[in-house]
Amino acid sequence: MLAQSIADGILTGATIALGAIGISLGLQILRFANFAHSELITWGAYLALVFVWFAGAGVSIGPFSFGWQLIAALVLSAALTGVLALLVDVLIFRRLRARGAHSLSFVFASFGAALIMRHVVVLIWGHGTHYYSHELQMAVEVLPGVRMLPDQVFVLGLAIAVVLALHLFLTRSRTGMAMRAMAESPALARVCGIEIERVIRWTWILSGALAALAGVFLGLQPQLHPEMGFSVLLALFAAAILGGVGSLIGAVVGGLLVGLAENLSLLVVGAGYKTAMPFLLLLLVLFFRPQGIFGQKR
């Protein structure tokens, strides 16, 4: 029972971690709490769905519920959602930046943008649930007492790969290092010759792509609905802040801890309160150590 909860927790945690990285990038580089990030997750999931519908579910690969179509949909959706994120920036946030607006204006605008994005999904796809595929899966006993669906193993593996790739990007590429530099000090970054606007654009695109991945992962477990991003938003913030804003490893660890908290809490509290656990964690962190586990005191 406990082992299964832990496994489920790690799984949930992996998805939350991917979303939390985007939130963390936003908090550190864009410098505001981006409440629209959850809608990038939702859009990422639905854009992948469109491709899957278009291409047909296809033959599933091995024990997974999906075929190569979903993999392609994932890649395509990541690209498209990156573009969508950039569009949102160009239409709304870039204008606020040009005016030197206070960071709360950005937060406020992100609320408005989120409302619009979420309900355009309802407009287009309705407010019911959708599925990537209707293939049933058999849970596999991965460890004694721990059963996982093959799809879940895939999600976990891919999440690990993405985090590793991201780490390499942030530490080896010029753009990645420029992002980290900007996260610490935009003023100094500018003095080094870094074009702030360019880094911000890439941050939005990257956030969008990561959100799309998180969206597809959420959609696989087990369904899509217009509130899917919104329903995890609080958990994402909790994870990003718990882990320490601006730290990649922080977002990952934060995500895992939040996932574990949610699933382990099921052992003591009813399922209805599951989503209150991240909030509790958040309150505790803000009270005792606001900079999070890996964060620096600002």
Added chain:
Amino acid sequence: MSDVLLEVQDVVAGYVPGLPIVHGVSLEVSAREVVSIIGPNGAGKSTLLKALIGMVPVAAGRVTLLGGDVTGLPSHALVMRGLAFVPQTGNIFSTLTVQENLIVGGHTIATRLADRLGRAFDAFPDLASKRRQKASVLSGGQRQMLAIARALMTDPRVVLLDEPTAGLAPKVVAEVFADLRRLAELDVAVLMVEQNAKAALRVSDRGYVLVEGRNRHAGEAAALLADPALGAAFLGQRPGA
């Protein structure tokens, strides 16, 4: 005559539009020169430097770099044209490693990174031994070295420094000034704001005295050092001493 690399004409600048701190300052820096800007606190010296690197808006006047008008250009454009800036505080990225600091410093030039890194480490061996450590572990003097090395990564023609020796031990102060003198000889002109007026003028070719955002005096460094009136006001010498 050496050519003028940086020419500042009647520049008016301030953080808030309508509230200038620099009220029409003019100066110039030529190749292989070390030029110091000294003056009392609040004279607008730092603000002037920040205006020159594009961090503070220029309300009026003209700035010419290497013969081209660069007034009002954004920071990254100025860096690409051969200007560099070492701020007084927050001049290194403490969450990045020493090497990453240098790589980020050289962001605008994509080529020959290894060469330029090599040169930086040759010039500052202390940094080489700590290249993979986070910059936060460096001592005050080493941080200043890193800040300067970081600014040099773009092969600038003119380096602006805001109080490069502030808060440093006397021995390190001497090293920094010696390094700046050597820089100039290697054809990187130096324009620095310094509180440590006497020491700065001793390694400079020329100096400008700014008071309340305006030019007050200018001249050869030696002449400024010898001037008794200046000595009392700015160089900490007692009249008649």
Added chain:
Amino acid sequence: MIGVLSYAVFFASIVLILAVLALGLNLQWGYTGLFNAGVAGFYAVGGYAYAITTAAPKPDMIGHLGWHWSFGILAAMAASALAAWIVGLATIRLRDDYLAITTFGIATTIQLVTLNWESLTGGPNGLAAVPRPMAEAFASPLGFNLFYLALLAAIVLIVYVALERIVRSPWGRVLKAIREDETAAIALGKSAVRFRLEAFVIGSVLMGLAGALYVGFIGFVSPFDFLPIVTFQVWAMVIVGGSGNNRGALLGALIVWGIWSLSGIAVAKSLPPHLAAQGGAMQVILIGLLLVLSLLWRPRGLIGEEPMVSHHAAESA
């Protein structure tokens, strides 16, 4: 004719109730600069507190004290005050967006509680037969509604006058100084936190009052009256009306609820029933657009003059 009158009375009543919410948010945001993203939560606390304290006793339900409606209203205000005080203590000192996240979290958690703690809140079905103030005195629904409208108008007037007095008082002036000058806030140190907390609590008390007034009007409480969309509607009211301005909050309540109702009617009339969800979505999109556009087009931005000096000083230091 009665139909139109009934609808007008109903519309006006809702506007007045929302006006109380908007006045509360305006104190927190317009006067104190606190970003409360969980308005719906404090609204819910008030509404449920009223219902739980005034409902007739029932064997398996917690609360249901059968109190008089006036005490119910007081209970609602007290409950919101307590909730705000707890949240405020934890978060007032934090950076602005963390307050937004935390208040958002509080509202979400309260929503969860209303849905799940069935013995307290009745769960998804809510609580019915909640006493409505003076309902027994009126024979016809219209009679009651007119009375209630008058009651609401009186309450809104009292709250408005009280708020106008408060913001012109010494306390209010300190609040304004804290909001507009960051260095003053730092100089005041601990006291600034106390002032902000007080403003936060008072604003939330008003939201709790609004909740009680709403539930007293409807006679019924359910989690679906306090969804996140309410937070966004009230934000729109404060922004559209002009933040920092109590009159603006009132005007905003009228305008935004007017737009919401009109769009609701337009959608119901022009769309077939099976597209109801899409119609509802269009209403929400309208609110979202209102929020974003009013932010982009306001020449003075969300907070009036952006504090340029302090920003630059911090950036170039």
